[in-house]
Amino acid sequence: MVRSSTIRIEIQFENKLRMDSKNADKQQVLKIHDFKECSLVELTQAQQQTDADLAFFLDSEQTVKTAHNGLQAAYDALTKSSVQENNKTSLVPMTLSLYVPATLMDTEHYVIDIGAGFYVEMNKDKAMDYYKRKLLLIERQQCQLQEIVEEKRKLKASKTVALDFIGAALCLLFCIQFYMAYNFRLLFNPFVISARQAHRRLYFSFRHFSRFDGKQLWHERQRFLLFRDFHFTSTRFAEKLDYYEILGVPRNASAKDIKKAYYQLAKKYHPDVNKNDPQAARKFQQVSEAYEVLSDENKKAQYDQWGSTDFGTASGGSTSSGHNWQGFHSTIDPEELFRKIFGDIKMGQNNAGFPGWNFDEFAESKFGFGSTQEYVMHLSFQEAAKGVTKTASINTVDVCQKCGGKKTELGYKMVSCPYCNGSGMETFSQGPFIMRQTCRKCSGTGQFNKNPCLECEGTGHTVQRKTVSVPVPAGVEDGQTLRMQVGKKELFITFRVSKSDIFRRDGADVHTDVSISISQAILGGTVRIPGIYEDVYLQIPPATSSHTRLRVAGKGIKKVNSYGYGDHYVHVKIEVPKKLSDAQRAIIMAYAEMETNTPGTIRGVTTTAGGDKICAEDPNGYVAGIRKIFNSSVEENGSEKKDKAEKEKPGS
Structure with missing residues (x-):
């Protein structure tokens, strides 16, 4: 056949x-x-x-x-x-x-x-x-x-x-x-x-x-x-424009630096911001033209090599592929380019700062649409302390679901580049000179995509919305960033930990406050306090003063970068009762009469000529009764001690 x-x-x-x-x-x-x-x-x-x-x-x-x-x-x-x-x-x-x-x-x-x-x-x-x-x-x-x-x-x-x-x-x-x-x-x-x-x-x-x-x-x-x-x-x-000078960037500037410079200058010279400046529109036009050339790899390479973007039209040269290179100038309206990048932003004299705009997210892609580079995850205090697995919906770059990464429409395949005949290099005749450079159509690959996939536009991958599981390690702090591999890209997750009504954090240590009564402070006892993982019964030693800090070892937060746990510090606060019964008040007044080394005076207690303290107000006679009980007890103890001493004398 x-x-x-x-x-x-x-x-x-x-x-x-x-x-x-x-x-x-x-x-x-x-x-x-x-x-x-x-x-x-x-x-x-x-x-x-x-x-x-x-x-x-x-x-x-x-x-x-x-x-x-x-x-x-x-x-x-x-x-x-x-x-x-x-x-x-x-x-x-x-x-x-x-x-x-x-x-x-x-x-x-x-x-x-x-x-x-x-x-x-x-x-x-x-x-x-x-x-x-x-x-x-x-x-x-x-x-x-x-x-x-x-x-x-x-x-x-x-x-x-x-x-x-x-x-x-x-x-x-x-x-x-x-x-x-x-x-x-x-x-x-x-x-x-x-x-x-x-x-x-x-x-x-x-x-x-x-x-x-x-x-x-x-x-x-x-x-x-x-x-x-x-x-x-x-x-x-026509005047030859230096696009690098217009954007204020060096010739070896990265794509991100070029985008950042355009972002600043476009914001500065936008006609809506400079309504009274007739030169702003011309500056804005030049900035847009410079960005359009320098943001495109093929145009930038041609501009770097020839110093102009009209190569092939004014010079009269020819290419080996037989195609006329008509050159290129600004092919897009500056306002349209601005809207593609920044969206429909209402700008005016009082709104020139692009409120809510995050340049770092814009700079990672050509026009601000790409895979998620950074994600902010909000956590409660307990989730950050104990650790948890949470889900996040993000944009991620993955293989095109339509073409499976082949970059072409179904039923088609890549062909040899017709501009360079599959060699990846183009030959130019410029007068008596013959020059070779990387093919502008296939970028040196030697292959031409005649029927690119409509879904991924011939790139082989698309930005897809996916839900991923994020294992949050125990002990993360507010503002810490976790690097996570998602597909072929790295995702940086920044944690925002909300404050707790009970705990205060200091690294791996936690601090809480506990209130005790006057009797607990004087006599001691136990008190129940909430912990990170479980409640703890804390021993209060006698004669504990206010603002005493007690330490519970090993009951803090897990250390992220090392082994072990932090400590739990309890700050003691003595709670003074606001209302007292007559009996409670009488007991406190009786104690006040017997107290020594009092700095200053006590309300309701006077001092006699002999230096003794006595309650000035005792309507129910509770204080007098307590005083009588203590005095009789003292007299009995004194007579007992006297009798005991006489018995112990020799010859008695």
Whole structure:
């Protein structure tokens, strides 16, 4: 079976020729048009159309050549085949680089691929006749194409001559009129006059200059000084902008630094912020143009190499791939670029700071949309102390679910780059110099994605919303950051720990307050306190004063970066009762009478001439009764001690 995949190429070319023949009348009109009457804009548009047509026919010529080679190879293979080759083993191509061994069973019958998915069985004679007719057709088409290409080249040459004449005339006329300032009224817009008009104005400029006297020269000079703010809008005299200087970044600045500089300058020069500054809009335009070039790797590489983004249009160079590099300028409105990056932000004199905007998140992706780099997780005090597993919904970069990472639409695959023929390098001719650089279409990979996946736009991965489980270690503190691997990206999780109503944290140690009564403070006892993991019964020693700090070892928070636990410190506070019963008050007053070394005085207690303390107010007589009890007890104890002493005397 002889397969000829080039038949499809040839059929497609025939369709292109039929489509192009529909525009034959329009092309004929351009051929007979008098270019001397065309304006510069019309000539430029006509030349661009001619360049596009010429590129199409050159590409078609290459396609026909490829089809001819394929058909010729098939015809030669049929010619060489014979009956003696039956049952002979040979290599059959499966792809351009894959061959499999096969045995020829019948060299007199063949299946021919005639294109569009149809296969026809023919004998050897019919097959050779078919390919012979196809070769004749292809050769006729090659001749037609050569004639068309030659005609297009002549048409392009005539337009180039007209453009060169207008350019030379405009340049000379501009220099003469600019130097002779008096002749300002003859200045013109170079894009709306024809070549004949330019020649006529140049002629009358010399005549007009010869008829001026000194007084007229002075008046014309004054008119020029009044109306000298004119613009000559020719790209040949356009000012070359230093994009790095505009953004205020060095030439080795990273993509993040470039984005940050654009963020600052766009905020500074935005027209809504500087409504009274007419220069702000121009600055904003320059900043947007600089960012558009430097943020694109291909444009930035070209700008770094040539110092401009018009390479290929003004220089007249050509590429080895046959494609015209039309250059690039700002292809997006600055306001639209600003909205793509920052969103629809209402800006004004009092809102120039982009409230709520986080540049760190914006800088990680081209226009602020990418995988999550940092996530803030809120925890309660107990969750941070004990540890917990929580879930988080984040944006993560993962393999495209539609193409499975293949970067192409289903049913398609990557092809060899047509711009560099799969080499990854482009060759440029710049005058006598020949230069090579990385292919701008495939970025040096040598592969071209003709049908990129619509879901991931040919990147092979997309930003997807996923829910991940985050194991929070016990003992994390407020503000600590945990690094976690999510897919191919790293996620930095910052913990925000809320405060506790009970505990205060100091590293791995915790502090709490406990209130005890007066009797507990004086006599001692036990008190129950809440702990991190369980409640603790704390022993209160007798004579405990207020603000005493008691330590419970090993009952604090687990240490994150080492072994063991911290301590639990309890701060004692003596709670004084606000209301007392009469009996309680009498007991306290009786104690006050017996207290020694009192600093100052006690309310309700007076001091006698003998230095004894006595309660001044005792309506119920409780204090007197307590005093009597203590006095009688003291007297009894005194008599007992006296009797005991007498008995112990010798001879008693």
